[in-house]
Amino acid sequence: MRVVADRERCEGHGMCEAVAPTLFRVADDGITEPLVDTVADADRQLIALAVDSCPVQALRLQSS
Template identity: 40%
Template sequence: MKIVVDYARCTGLGICESLAPGVFEVDDSGDLVVLTEKISADDLEGVRQAIEGCPTEALRLEP
């Protein structure tokens, strides 16, 4: 599975970072950084919660 970020929608609120800190990080300039291309089984639930909790709907998973 691959995380796809719509950077035009992302506002850098950091909700995704709080739900999946091993996968997402908002850098000092407020930009979202995806820290890994491979999602571990341990991180998958947090990534799904981050996608569902994103208020701007900027995240999605692709197979």
């Protein structure tokens, strides 16, 4: 499983980074970027929480 960030939709609120700072960061351009390509089993719950926290639904989980 991997997380996908829609750069067109992202507004840089940073909720994903606040929830999971080791897995996301808001870049200098104000758009979020996942810090991992593939979601580890240990991080699935945290990733799901970060995806759900996005106020503009710019994040989604995708099967590998």
